[in-house]
Amino acid sequence: MNRNKIILAMVVLLIVAFGGTGCSPQEVKNDTDIVTVIPTVEPSNLPSNKPVELTTIEKKNASVLIAEQKQLKSKPKPKPKQRYVQQANKLPHIRKVPWVSSRPYRLTGDFAHNSSARKFINTMSRSYGIDGNYLNRLFSQARDLRKIYTPPKKSTRRYGKIGRWTRYRNFFLTPRHINGGVNFWRQNAATLNKAYQQYGVPPEYIVGILGVETIYGGNIGKIRVLDSLSTKAFRSGRRQKFFRNELKKFLLMAKSEGLNPTSLVGSSAGAIGLCQFMPSNFKPFGVDYDRSGSCNLWHPKDAIGSVANYFKKHNWRRGGPVLVRASTTGNGYKSMTTSYKKKYSLSHLARKGIRPQGRMDNIVRFLRMSTYSGDEIWLGGHNFYVITRYNHDSRYALAVHQLAQEVKRRYRGSR
Numbered sequence: 001m002n003r004n005k006i007i008l009a010m011v012v013l014l015i016v017a018f019g020g021t022g023c024s025p026q027e028v029k030n031d032t033d034i035v036t037v038i039p040t041v042e043p044s045n046l047p048s049n050k051p052v053e054l055t056t057i058e059k060k061n062a063s064v065l066i067a068e069q070k071q072l073k074s075k076p077k078p079k080p081k082q083r084y085v086q087q088a089n090k091l092p093h094i095r096k097v098p099w100v101s102s103r104p105y106r107l108t109g110d111f112a113h114n115s116s117a118r119k120f121i122n123t124m125s126r127s128y129g130i131d132g133n134y135l136n137r138l139f140s141q142a143r144d145l146r147k148i149y150t151p152p153k154k155s156t157r158r159y160g161k162i163g164r165w166t167r168y169r170n171f172f173l174t175p176r177h178i179n180g181g182v183n184f185w186r187q188n189a190a191t192l193n194k195a196y197q198q199y200g201v202p203p204e205y206i207v208g209i210l211g212v213e214t215i216y217g218g219n220i221g222k223i224r225v226l227d228s229l230s231t232k233a234f235r236s237g238r239r240q241k242f243f244r245n246e247l248k249k250f251l252l253m254a255k256s257e258g259l260n261p262t263s264l265v266g267s268s269a270g271a272i273g274l275c276q277f278m279p280s281n282f283k284p285f286g287v288d289y290d291r292s293g294s295c296n297l298w299h300p301k302d303a304i305g306s307v308a309n310y311f312k313k314h315n316w317r318r319g320g321p322v323l324v325r326a327s328t329t330g331n332g333y334k335s336m337t338t339s340y341k342k343k344y345s346l347s348h349l350a351r352k353g354i355r356p357q358g359r360m361d362n363i364v365r366f367l368r369m370s371t372y373s374g375d376e377i378w379l380g381g382h383n384f385y386v387i388t389r390y391n392h393d394s395r396y397a398l399a400v401h402q403l404a405q406e407v408k409r410r411y412r413g414s415r
């Protein structure tokens, strides 16, 4: 062998010995050490026009990624709760909306083929001079709530009569109602005093009504009044005529007060504002109590004046008693009718062993309220009956009274 051949043989031997990798044999990784790198699959980057063959692992990775993205989308950041004052101030004024349509408009939407809706629009146009094209446009936006909203089912749980009053009371005499009442009173003391001077209704009873109705505007309802009243007025059901009248009054209120009918929200029955008036109550009892030029029942001052006016027009007696507890001897009271409708004289009750534990009118209503520790007997005066004109329920009026008294006690104690 010449010298060149010897060198070439050595090079070949070296390559064979070390596998031609340039690494030492100890550095070669065995099969179990090999890490498979899976490219991240971005679903949005996948070409949409041709199918892509994915391995099982890639498919798995893609599905995890899609699930994560869905989860992110479905969990929006919780919005801070809006306060009623902000909502009230944000209510757009309809004066920017001219109540006329600049072009012909036909009725579309959920009530497009509803003869009752068409008839209603014709009547409103003919009798109240509201532009028919505007009304067509307005009611084309109205939603049939039966298609999109299922009212919460009433609890099928059956309670006994015992403790009935306690359960009702606990619903309205919560810390939120009581503390909220004290704050509301502080914020609106001047208006409440003015209403007391003018209408004779003490502040605590106005606060009690607004607390029980909406927790001072914290719970004014979330349903568009246009939708709730249209559904009840135009779809067959109970009291269609009643709700057609409420819808009419609602539109007339929005027009006269410069409120946008598409932006007003209320209860599922169409009750509106802090005081939850039905729209038909607006004209006889609504008051522009802050003299802003319009009565806005979503505004605390106007709601205060309107509640006081409602009571005054139902003959609230200034300084008159509302409710007092009564003592009983014997079981004579157990056979008596308990209702806000039935009147008794104090002398008749005395013969039955029932006596008021405080100042009371001579003619009263007798209330027997069931608690878990026995019956509570109450006697209601004329002003108690006036509160039942707001809501025809003895328990409602007693809850308003007790909330009123509790808020008054805390308000005076905090001054």
Ligand SMILES: [Ca+2]
Residues within 6 Å of the ligand: 287, 288, 289, 290, 291, 292, 293, 294, 295, 296, 299, 302
């Ligand atoms: Ca006003």
